[in-house]
Amino acid sequence: MMIIDGKKEAELLREEIKKEILKIKKSKNKVPGLTVILIGNYTPSQIYVKNKEKNSKEVGMNSDVIKYSDDVSEKEILNKIKELNNDQNVSGILVQLPLPKQIDKEKIINSIHPSKDVDGFNPVNVGNLSSGYQGLVPCTPMGCLMLIKKVEKNLSGKHAVVIGRSNLNGKPMAQLLLKENCTVTIVHSKTKNLQQECLKADILVAAVGVPNLVKKDWVKKDAIVIDVGINKLNDKIVGDVEFDQVKDIAKAITPVPGGVGPMTIACLLKNTLECFKASQT
Ligand code: GUN
Secondary structure, three states: OEEOOHHHHHHHHHHHHHHHHHHHHHHHOOOOEEEEEEEOOOHHHHHHHHHHHHHHHHOOOEEEEEEEOOOOOHHHHHHHHHHHHOOOOOOEEEEOOOOOOOOOHHHHHHHOOHHHEOOOOOHHHHHHHHHOOOOOOOHHHHHHHHHHHHHOOOOOOOEEEEEOOOOOOHHHHHHHHHHOOOEEEEEOOOOOOHHHHHOOOOEEEEOOOOOOOEOHHHOOOOOEEEEOOOEEEOOEEEOOEOHHHHOOOOOEEOOOOOOHHHHHHHHHHHHHHHHHHHHOO
16 A cells, blocks of 8 residues: 655655746746735635745745735726736736635636636636647646556556546546546536445545545545545544545555645646746747
């Protein structure tokens, strides 16, 4: 059994990014820039955004966080995004979710120019991914796939089961696995016989936000198990997988924390760098 060290893998990826930015800085005297819009004072969002800011600075990118109170109007945010879309110093734009109720998430996501959409949530990028075309890929599923490929390079013909069908994680994860020639099943809250479906998985990705949902009798021997969940349970952070039980059955498993989480932010930096490079050609 192998515990996949997401913290270490993320560090390696950040090192690569840092080197590339240093090279760019030397040759062009410019660096990529990430701008994050943070609305309101929801604590998890504040923590994520702080982390993003810290990590982007560490790899040598410009990082800007624009904060608004939670009664800001939709119009004001849309105007700001328009300005950022046209700002050559801004390589990537990220609007931290969730948003307050007066702001329409769909409108906001649609307003970010696809070439600066480091989250990969704009329907243009969603469509590119599902068509198998070039585009920006959501950070968490990208990080998950990198971790899976550290364990197994060739995923062709493997049965992958993704638990959860969100636009952020489940759906793009399924698309990426399909691109790798997996046979992909998406299961969700209305699925009949969840356990039986999960037991078929060579690769099991849990992204539902239900603490310790996946038990040891849900997992096939030697499966690769990726846990996207970050849940609070009795003041402890736990994933969607009952780690202590499942680790002895799985071939490889990600812990929570220290698995997928660090990879998400490293992939965000990777996307920002990609946006920058594309803007220079
Ligand atoms: N909130 C939680 N996860 C994410 C994410 O990946 N991107 C954005 N923009 N907001 C989030």
